[in-house]
Amino acid sequence: MKTILIVDDDKKFHRLVFDGLKAYGSVTARETQDIIVKSASNGKAAARVLTRFKVDLVVTDIEGPALDGFDLMAYLNQDAFRDIPVIVVTAASSPEIKSKLEQMGVLHYIKKPFVLLELLEKILDALEESSQDLISDFTVPNFLQAVQMEEKTCTLEVTSARKVGYLHLKNGKLIDAEAGDLTGYDAAIEILGWEDTELKVEELSSNNRRIQASIMHILMEAARVSDEKTDVSPRDSLIDEVVTLAEGRHFKQAQGKLKEFLKANPKSHKGWLWYSRITDNITFIEKSLNNAKLIAHNDPEVVEEIKKVELAKGMLASGQITHCPFCWAPLNVKVLECSYCRAHLFVHEELFTSTKAANRQILQQAVDRYTRVITGGTNPAAHYYLGIAHLNLGQWEKGLDHLNISVETFPDEKSYADQLYMLMNLLTSSKAIFAQEAVVEKRGPELAPATDEGTDTKKILVVESSPTIRKAISITLSKRGYEVIEAGNGLEALNCLDKTRPDMILMDVILPKIDGYKILSIIQDSSELKDTPVIILTSKEGIVSRVKQKFTGSTAYLPKPFDLSKLLETTEKHLL
Numbered sequence: 001m002k003t004i005l006i007v008d009d010d011k012k013f014h015r016l017v018f019d020g021l022k023a024y025g026s027v028t029a030r031e032t033q034d035i036i037v038k039s040a041s042n043g044k045a046a047a048r049v050l051t052r053f054k055v056d057l058v059v060t061d062i063e064g065p066a067l068d069g070f071d072l073m074a075y076l077n078q079d080a081f082r083d084i085p086v087i088v089v090t091a092a093s094s095p096e097i098k099s100k101l102e103q104m105g106v107l108h109y110i111k112k113p114f115v116l117l118e119l120l121e122k123i124l125d126a127l128e129e130s131s132q133d134l135i136s137d138f139t140v141p142n143f144l145q146a147v148q149m150e151e152k153t154c155t156l157e158v159t160s161a162r163k164v165g166y167l168h169l170k171n172g173k174l175i176d177a178e179a180g181d182l183t184g185y186d187a188a189i190e191i192l193g194w195e196d197t198e199l200k201v202e203e204l205s206s207n208n209r210r211i212q213a214s215i216m217h218i219l220m221e222a223a224r225v226s227d228e229k230t231d232v233s234p235r236d237s238l239i240d241e242v243v244t245l246a247e248g249r250h251f252k253q254a255q256g257k258l259k260e261f262l263k264a265n266p267k268s269h270k271g272w273l274w275y276s277r278i279t280d281n282i283t284f285i286e287k288s289l290n291n292a293k294l295i296a297h298n299d300p301e302v303v304e305e306i307k308k309v310e311l312a313k314g315m316l317a318s319g320q321i322t323h324c325p326f327c328w329a330p331l332n333v334k335v336l337e338c339s340y341c342r343a344h345l346f347v348h349e350e351l352f353t354s355t356k357a358a359n360r361q362i363l364q365q366a367v368d369r370y371t372r373v374i375t376g377g378t379n380p381a382a383h384y385y386l387g388i389a390h391l392n393l394g395q396w397e398k399g400l401d402h403l404n405i406s407v408e409t410f411p412d413e414k415s416y417a418d419q420l421y422m423l424m425n426l427l428t429s430s431k432a433i434f435a436q437e438a439v440v441e442k443r444g445p446e447l448a449p450a451t452d453e454g455t456d457t458k459k460i461l462v463v464e465s466s467p468t469i470r471k472a473i474s475i476t477l478s479k480r481g482y483e484v485i486e487a488g489n490g491l492e493a494l495n496c497l498d499k500t501r502p503d504m505i506l507m508d509v510i511l512p513k514i515d516g517y518k519i520l521s522i523i524q525d526s527s528e529l530k531d532t533p534v535i536i537l538t539s540k541e542g543i544v545s546r547v548k549q550k551f552t553g554s555t556a557y558l559p560k561p562f563d564l565s566k567l568l569e570t571t572e573k574h575l576l
Contacts, residue, residue: 002127003036003053007046007060007072008089014039017059020116021123035127043072050081054198057126058086059119062097073104083200085126089114140167140192141219141294142287143199148172148215155202160194167191168206174215176208184210185218192222195266219294223267239265242274248373249325249381251278269296273305277328280321285309285330308340315339325385326366326392327359343392347403347423351391358392367393380410384419396427396468404475421564424472429561457483458575459500463493463507463519464537469560473506476564477571490514494522501528504575506558506567508537533574537562 006014018037040046042064062069076084088101091112101109108122140158151172158165165179177187188211238261245254255278262271269292276288289309292302308329322333329340337344341359344351370386373379387402403420410416460482464470474484485502487493491513509516523529535556556570
């Protein structure tokens with residue numbers, strides 16, 4: 001981001017430059033959208049702008065009231081502003097004026113009337129030239145570490161507000177420093193405590209060796225001194241609020257709060273750690289973790305987070321990235337599996353065959369985290385990822401529950417509904433899942449008596465010993481508008497039939513307590529139930545023919561595994 005200050009008492013000139021830059025950027029390859037234009041009608045107003053904002057270029061006339069252009073340039077020759085380039089655009093022209101302006105260090109001298117394109121070119125050239133010397137997006141500690149690693153030799157000019165300091169580095173070692181009346185070690189500590197710094201690299205200007213300590217020692221000491229001087233302690237309530245927002249996946253709100261927190265608490269490694277987890281820019285992630293490492297290099301969370309980023313860097317494609325909802329590792333958008341914790345991030349076919357590879361400790365921590373989130377209020381995204389975490393742990397029924405809740409609480413989110421349907425279809429059509437599901441002997445919760453009063457909704461009794469398959473069938477039918485009554489064994493099924501009259505029965509034959517053959521016999525012997533259509537669910541070969549031989553009536557057969565669309569087709573056919 002660059003800022004231009006235009007000083008002229010003619011408002012048309014301000015508008016001409018502003019509109020010209022905007023149009024120029026739209027028809028050329030040169031970047032102009034990040035340029036901020038500030039205006040001042042005279043030199044006095046310009047001086048006020050210069051004290052309030054960081055200005056990268058001044059474009060001024062030399063004629064004007066209240067501090068003319070020559071007085072303004074004299075003001076700019078102060079230490080704090082002497083590096084700001086100046087372009088003069090004026091109708092006043094003479095060899096004497098041109099010579100005086102050159103002596104004052106003016107970058108360009110353009111006569112009015114002028115060619116707008118020429119002015120715009122000179123403005124952009126000046127901004128690009130200043131960018132080559134100034135280092136943006138680097139803190140002083142970051143830069144010192146980079147110089148140390150690359151064993152560079154240079155002088156680093158550090159500017160903060162109206163303060164200027166110099167750090168002299170030779171072969172990657174800090175040999176001297178100057179800041180006001182301070183020199184050597186004390187000057188280095190002083191400079192490292194400055195905030196909102198701007199850096200400029202120059203050739204080495206001092207060979208004096210006044211500093212013997214290592215850069216790392218100086219960095220740690222500067223952090224300690226800065227903490228004692230400012231007596232800044234992290235506001236726990238604010239960082240806790242940030243963490244709560246981030247865990248609830250309210251990332252934009254969390255970023256706003258976190259920027260506020262870090263502005264007041266720049267030495268909080270926890271703040272920088274969490275910023276790395278909620279930004280979608282890999283450069284910002286790395287810089288945030290570098291800051292966290294400088295402050296607390298032995299913190300286990302920081303060390304682990306850096307490992308995640310190092311592992312991910314080689315796999316990240318250009319463009320936007322996301323974070324694993326379970327371990328926070330940076331990932332490509334729409335990737336199916338986390339490269340760090342190995343958890344599946346969406347419902348897909350491999351979810352049922354490779355869950356053992358995932359880090360179960362990280363997943364359990366994620367379950368605990370999202371459980372806290374949903375305890376605090378309605379959050380469909382938290383329910384969704386809690387469901388995915390349970391699925392990674394092989395807890396199919398819990399996974400179904402939470403994905404279903406995410407759909408019910410946010411019905412307009414198509415992706416949740418698509419994922420739920422895919423999960424149910426995969427569960428009911430997967431041989432691997434049916435192989436995993438053992439017959440459950442324990443009695444489920446007591447079922448409340450159902451009544452037939454006040455509704456025309458069709459009732460379907462689902463008798464299935466597998467809680468997962470039973471839940472998948474129940475959710476599917478419920479979303480189709482049917483009232484579903486569930487039973488996990490033959491005894492529960494008879495209890496339900498004693499209390500209500502379903503319009504259809506979907507039943508597995510292999511059941512605990514009382515098997516399906518006995519239930520079918522009771523149904524056929526009952527005058528009230530014998531005409532109730534029954535769909536037999538079975539995974540055993542030969543059962544269908546045995547049932548046909550022993551029982552008659554309106555009965556259909558659906559072999560396991562089955563497709564949900566086939567289930568609905570069969571159900572609706574026999575309910576007509």
